[in-house]
Amino acid sequence: MSFLLPLALVASSLVTGLIIFALAEESVRLRTALNLLGALSKLLLVGWMLLGVYNGVEYEARFKLLPGLPLVLRADALALLFVTLSAQLWFLTTIYAVGYLEDSPHRSRFFGFFSLCVTATVGVAMAGNLLTFIVFYEMLTLSTYPLVVHRGTPVARRAGETYLLYTVLGGVLLLLGAAWLYTLTGTLEFRPQGIVSDLDASHHKALVGIFVLLIAGVGVKAALLPLHGWLPKAMVAPAPASALLHAVAVVKAGAFGIVRVVYDIFGVQFAAGLGVMMPLAWLASATILYGSVRALFQDDLKRRLAYSTVSQVSYIALGVALVGPIASVGGLVHLVHQGIMKITLFFCAGNLAETLGIHKISEMNGVGRRMPWTMGAFTVAALGMIGVPPVAGFISKWYLGLGAMEVGAGWVLLVLAGSSALNAMYFLPILYRAWFLQADGEWPHERHYPRAETSLALLIPPLVTAALALAVGLFASVPYSPQEWAKLVVLREFYDL
């Protein structure tokens, strides 16, 4: 069973995707049923594995691929932190996408790649060595490209080209780093405390070079400065695809990759000894502030959210780069918290676009009265992004702040404060417009729905994720919570428990 479960987890979305590709465009019910079945089965499998890993069971599937380089799927605490997030949000995004693309063309293509994208994400999360990681990482690039260009407009195609250019370049850097690493160590296996700690000091420069290549490779998807250029352009994708890019798959795969490289290839203490962690912390801090400043000047709602992602995802890198257990908990838990809050914001942005034709912040006057539930969810997530307690974002920032003090990096508190202030400056005006200003007149393209302010398939997912953002903040320390999982990962990395 410990061999089959990782395979089943990957297969649940892979098989779904392949069947959906074969379906006719008109088979709406069958496609929807398959989508939901795949998402639900993945959710159940993840629940099963969560219980197992929490109680010390090891799940691993290993296949021969190249001599000495097998394809390995392994479920450890870090993998499950990411897989659980992906599985939960995939389920909700599937419901949302079904409603969002109700009358759109090419739905089979969209949902097929949508499923492949989640398959790749699960593969990235459960990769037991760098080779497996790269295989699924590239699969993720190829399966998300069709989602970015789904609309087929010239703007979408240009955005897709930019996306491919950046991510393929990232993949090449990653591959070069992996090859160089293999020549030194003879293995690419992920291990707690890393695989390079046995190398002597003569390899110092080579190891720094490998670190830079690997971090640059995964940093493209994590939108680290200056490799972030693709993310705002990719906003031409439909809202469910944007949600997937920002909260479930691509950006998160990059941030997760940074954690894997630091923890399981170099080992956090060894990397600190190499002198590469403080530059990473500075880079993450610069990205946090840069993303927030750029977000301030965007009138397009999705672009503002995109720059917000550039900023927020770097909290994860910052937490890891501070080389302390509490900061690491803050960074790792933000992997989940940011995902939940950001997907809520994208769902809401999609609802505004789909129901009222609103794409710009300057068009949002009075929208809170027209769509109170949607904007209620948006408000919760926006406050969470600012770091207002008790929403999830506060928990991440609190532990990042405590962790920074623990390792004597008081300057990080200023970065957190600056970022929170900037977040307030670009989110609070949106809330003000939505709730307190009168609508200017007719909405650009208003659609009416009989039962609620918008279609229920579009309304329920953001409400659920907003409630989740509150719940994981209020009950951060209960067993199986993201924070407890982050603690498990940190115990393994820092204390070898």
Place this chain on the structure above:
Amino acid sequence: MTSGVALDPVLQGSRLASGPLELALLAAVIVLWLLFGAWLWRASERMHRVALAVVYGCVVVALCAGVLAQEALLFYTGISIAGYATVATLLAVHGVDHARTAAAQAMLLVLGDLILFELLAYLYSEAQATGFGELRAAYREKGGGLSFVGGLLVATGGCRIAGLLLLAPLPGRLYPWRPGAVTGLLCVAMVAGLLLGVRLVDPSLAAPEVWYTLLGMLGAALVAHLLVVTCVLSLARRGGLLQGVSVLASRAAVFGAGMLARVGELTMRLAPRLRALEQRFLSWSVAVATATAFAVLVALSAVS
């Protein structure tokens, strides 16, 4: 499962307690809430009542949690939500006329929250706990009043009280709106800043340091207010600036900051405006707020 990483659970296990200090403050909050709630209910349009009830309810629940909290993060949560909900209430009542002042208040709130976050993180690194008892010991350890942590405490309290000062009527038409019924309620929300000083320095109010801290917060509030008035509300005119300074100094006198001699002058200056306010049936709310604030102060003195 968690040996090796000691993390205090955030918010879970937070304790609410009601000693004499808490009861006095709770009574003040509830009296003001009921009074102004009744006024708001009568004055607001029927279609806005639901929204108003939601934000107004948030204010009181969060304030009560903040007042009764025996742990810093619950206190932080309470006063933070109360602050945002109060600004939302004001916007709901006064509409867009209040926008610029609300922006300034929100800015002060965010700034106050961020400084408070820094302060708590700083103290936690010493105390390794978020209970007020442990944090108080850490505050003493880090130097108290004339130190970096003392400065953070004064600044965070000052930012909150400065939000309150923005609501007071000023001569020279500095603000495009007049204070309404929630002024008194906001007093309580902003007094939460003072409460932080009491909690972290000396809850019995016996040590002179707590009074110096509170006075320091009032001073910081005046400075923050002045900065906001000049920078955010674009009061570039020198005459207006001087007028602002004069009025702020007068208000400092009202708060007992050592300028009692100017009270008479202030009264003379404000008399026509107070009469005008009275005619608009607004003055009673300010009067009740002031009376309640004095009652709270008397209660605090009795407790000490």
